[in-house]
Amino acid sequence: MDLIILLKAFILGIVEGATEFLPVSSTGHLIIVGDLLNFNDEKGKVFEIVIQLGAILAVLWQYRARFSHLLRSLGTEKASQRLAVNLAIAFMPAAVLGLAFHHAITQYLFSPITVSIALIAGGFAILFIEKNLPIEDTHSVDEMDWKHALKVGCAQCLALFPGVSRAGATIMGGLLFGLSRKTATEFSFFLAIPIMFAATGLDIIKSGGLLSRDDIGIFAVGFITAFVSALIAVRVLIRYVSHHDFRVFAYYRIVFGVLVLAYFWPSA
Numbered sequence: 001m002d003l004i005i006l007l008k009a010f011i012l013g014i015v016e017g018a019t020e021f022l023p024v025s026s027t028g029h030l031i032i033v034g035d036l037l038n039f040n041d042e043k044g045k046v047f048e049i050v051i052q053l054g055a056i057l058a059v060l061w062q063y064r065a066r067f068s069h070l071l072r073s074l075g076t077e078k079a080s081q082r083l084a085v086n087l088a089i090a091f092m093p094a095a096v097l098g099l100a101f102h103h104a105i106t107q108y109l110f111s112p113i114t115v116s117i118a119l120i121a122g123g124f125a126i127l128f129i130e131k132n133l134p135i136e137d138t139h140s141v142d143e144m145d146w147k148h149a150l151k152v153g154c155a156q157c158l159a160l161f162p163g164v165s166r167a168g169a170t171i172m173g174g175l176l177f178g179l180s181r182k183t184a185t186e187f188s189f190f191l192a193i194p195i196m197f198a199a200t201g202l203d204i205i206k207s208g209g210l211l212s213r214d215d216i217g218i219f220a221v222g223f224i225t226a227f228v229s230a231l232i233a234v235r236v237l238i239r240y241v242s243h244h245d246f247r248v249f250a251y252y253r254i255v256f257g258v259l260v261l262a263y264f265w266p267s268a
Contacts (some may be wrong), residue, residue: 013225023168118163
């Protein structure tokens, strides 16, 4: 097996896991790093889809006790029922729009230039939101009502544009709608599971014909590294939001976006 290809899979797995749940756009980073590694052909795009499953499983593992309790108590506890309903409500807006415009988005918006612009714009949006935060009125996921869920779900729709960041849209949207930092971050983690499973499943169904047995090693490396790096990123972010705001991610997005724009603009 080609060691260079395995190294590329390892790098992309780390990039996916480390950025999926941070407000910096994992899709944007995968597009850019995949382009730099020359691993952006059709099979490379399928690879990026598959390794997202590793990142999703990291959240399931981190919150395994919470989700186990949710499943066991869904028929008896109102808090579990409310969380399930809120996740369903928040899931719907992006699911409907994503299904309707999936082809157009992948065909016209997935490029380093559009991603870099979205990274920069998203950075300034984070700075604006941090400067104009409302008073927190919801301090745990269990306190959220359907209106909070719907607003966060609508904010998630912005992430259909590559480079915006699903985590960034849902976390910052949650803060803007009165959620505490921990609540917005945890709900973003929980909401990632159904929306990413749906998006990944749709893409695998459409592109599964490109996979072969020879790719098992490459996909396994990317999957495992995505799982491990995502698990680390989730745990670090949970601790980080307890004492810090998100402005550091805004500055990172702006600087990184400018560098990417400068690098790819001459060849655009």
